[in-house]
Every structure is written in C-alpha cells, then in structure tokens.
Amino acid sequence: xxxxNMNNCSNSFNPESKIPAILxxxxxxxxSTGLPLTLVAIFAVYSLVRKDHVAPVYIINLLIxxxxxxxxxAVFLTTQSDAARFIYFFGLISSIGSMxxxxxxxxLAITQPLWYRFRRNIKTSVVVCVxxxxxxxxxxxxxxxxxxxPVIVTICGVFLLLPLPLFIFFLVGTIKALSAARSVPxxxxxxxxxxxxxxxxxxxLLFLPSIIWFLAGKHRCNQxxxxxxxxxxxxxxxxxxxxxxxxxxxVMDKFLASLCCCKMSNNPQTSxxxxxxxxxxxxxxx
Numbered sequence: 001x002x003x004x005n006m007n008n009c010s011n012s013f014n015p016e017s018k019i020p021a022i023l024x025x026x027x028x029x030x031x032s033t034g035l036p037l038t039l040v041a042i043f044a045v046y047s048l049v050r051k052d053h054v055a056p057v058y059i060i061n062l063l064i065x066x067x068x069x070x071x072x073x074a075v076f077l078t079t080q081s082d083a084a085r086f087i088y089f090f091g092l093i094s095s096i097g098s099m100x101x102x103x104x105x106x107x108l109a110i111t112q113p114l115w116y117r118f119r120r121n122i123k124t125s126v127v128v129c130v131x132x133x134x135x136x137x138x139x140x141x142x143x144x145x146x147x148x149x150p151v152i153v154t155i156c157g158v159f160l161l162l163p164l165p166l167f168i169f170f171l172v173g174t175i176k177a178l179s180a181a182r183s184v185p186x187x188x189x190x191x192x193x194x195x196x197x198x199x200x201x202x203x204x205l206l207f208l209p210s211i212i213w214f215l216a217g218k219h220r221c222n223q224x225x226x227x228x229x230x231x232x233x234x235x236x237x238x239x240x241x242x243x244x245x246x247x248x249x250x251v252m253d254k255f256l257a258s259l260c261c262c263k264m265s266n267n268p269q270t271s272x273x274x275x276x277x278x279x280x281x282x283x284x285x286x
Contacts, residue, residue, distance in 0.1 A: 058125065068090075103170045110177045178193065
C-alpha cells in the first residue's frame with residue numbers, strides 16, 4: 001500500500017499532468033505573453049553589454065533560462081514529452097542560480113567597490129554562468145533516469161533552499177552599505193534596493209512553495225498543495241522581466257521614489273575614495 005502511494009506521488013511529479021483546464025489556459029497566456037517579451041528583453045539588455053559591463057551578463061543568463069522554460073512549457077503542453085519536462089526543470093534550477101548571481105553582483109558592487117571595480121570582467125562572469133548551468137545536472141540527470149524519487153526531491157528541496165539566506169544576507173548588507181554611502185545618487189540607491197527586494201520576493205512567492213513541497217515528505221501526495229506550488233512556478237519567467245524594467249533609467253525611478261518609505265542620504269559633498277568607487281561601480285552596473 002505504501003509503495004502504491006509513493007508511486008502515485010511520483011507520477012504526480014509533473015507540473016502539467018493534473019492541474020485544471022483553466023490553469024492550462026493560464027499557461028498558454030503566460031507563454032504567449034512571455035516569449036515575445038523575453039526575446040525583446042534579451043535583445044535590449046544585450047545592447048547594454050560592453051567591455052567590463054558585468055551585470056547584464058547575469059540578467060541575460062536569467063532571461064535565457066526563462067526563455068528555455070517557456071519553450072519547454074509549450075512543447076510539453078502539446079506533446080507531453082518527458083524530455084521537455086526534464087529540460088524545463090533544468091532551466092528552472094538554472095534561473096535560481098542566475099538570480100543568486102545578480103544579487104551577489106549587486107552586493108559586491110556596493111559593499112566591496114574597490115575590489116569589484118578592479119576584479120570584474122566579462123570572462124569571470126561567463127565562467128560563473130557556465131557553473132550555474134552545470135550545477136542543475138546534479139539534480140536533473142538522476143531525475144531523468146528515474147532514480148529514487150523521495151531521495152531526489154528531498155535533495156533538490158535542500159539544494160534550492162540554500163539561496164534563501166543568501167538573498168537575505170545580500171539585501172541586508174547592501175542596505176547597510178547604501179545607508180552610509182554619500183556619493184551614490186538616491187535614485188540609484190532605490191533601484192539597487194528594488195532589484196534585491198524583487199529577487200527575494202520572486203524567490204519566496206514563486207519558488208519557496210514548491211521547495212516546501214519537495215521537503216514535505218508524505219504530504220507531497222496532497223494534490224491541492226501540489227497544484228498551487230507548481231502553478232506559481234508558471235509565472236516566474238514573467239516575474240523575471242521586472243529585472244529588465246528595474247535596470248533601465250526610466251519612469252520607474254519616479255515610481256520607486258513614490259514607494260520608497262525611507263529617505264536615504266544624498267549628500268553632494270566630496271566623499272572618500274571608497275564611496276567614489278562605489279558610485280562608479282553603480283553607474284557601470286546599472
């Protein structure tokens with residue numbers, strides 16, 4: 001009986017198999033909306049890439065993983081292909097790694113401006129991106145070859161939970177550093193903090209429920225819990241497009257200013273070399 005229940009849980013490990021028809025319609029809406037917008041965002045962010053301009057590399061990497069997810073969602077909805085499901089989860093895990101890279105890069109640019117200014121380069125960021133795309137194989141290959149289901153999903157849940165303290169640490173550390181920075185313009189401060197807040201919000205709202213499902217043990221058989229957790233993942237590619245909006249200097253500055261509850265210092269007096277380097281890093285990163 002226990003073996004039968006475990007098989008049922010294993011068979012339900014499919015974000016598309018047992019969700020209501022209305023949610024399938026939602027997926028097609030996300031796909032039809034997300035595909036063209038993601039392609040436009042990739043092209044637009046790529047235009048920002050220049051020599052030693054590191055931040056867009058990670059954001060492009062994130063958008064590529066989103067594009068991969070959207071394509072695999074469309075293929076799976078039409079063909080029910082196991083390979084498409086496998087590649088979908090591969091891209092999903094890669095997107096979380098890319099989110100961590102974006103958050104880490106912002107943190108280093110603010111808290112370690114001198115080190116970041118002289119150590120950053122395109123080659124290093126490309127190597128980091130290769131590692132981000134290599135790590136998901138640790139989980140995806142055992143899943144593809146149908147290894148022990150409870151063990152695999154538990155390992156995956158623990159692995160995907162690791163970025164949570166990192167996101168919190170990067171956000172808190174960046175806010176503390178920005179509060180003491182006098183040379184960084186207030187609009188840049190708001191944009192940097194907004195990016196880190198959005199990354200943490202996306203992770204907790206869209207990814208954390210499915211991570212809890214991974215770690216839920218026998219409660220994985222709860223179909224309602226499963227449907228809610230994995231349906232939220234459908235919207236992650238659209239949520240990542242917010243990153244593109246936040247890195248552009250546009251009307252979003254006014255919007256962020258209206259939402260900003262804490263007034264950050266923007267003293268125009270001459271600052272130290274560290275603060276000058278921080279300002280230069282921010283201008284090149286954003």
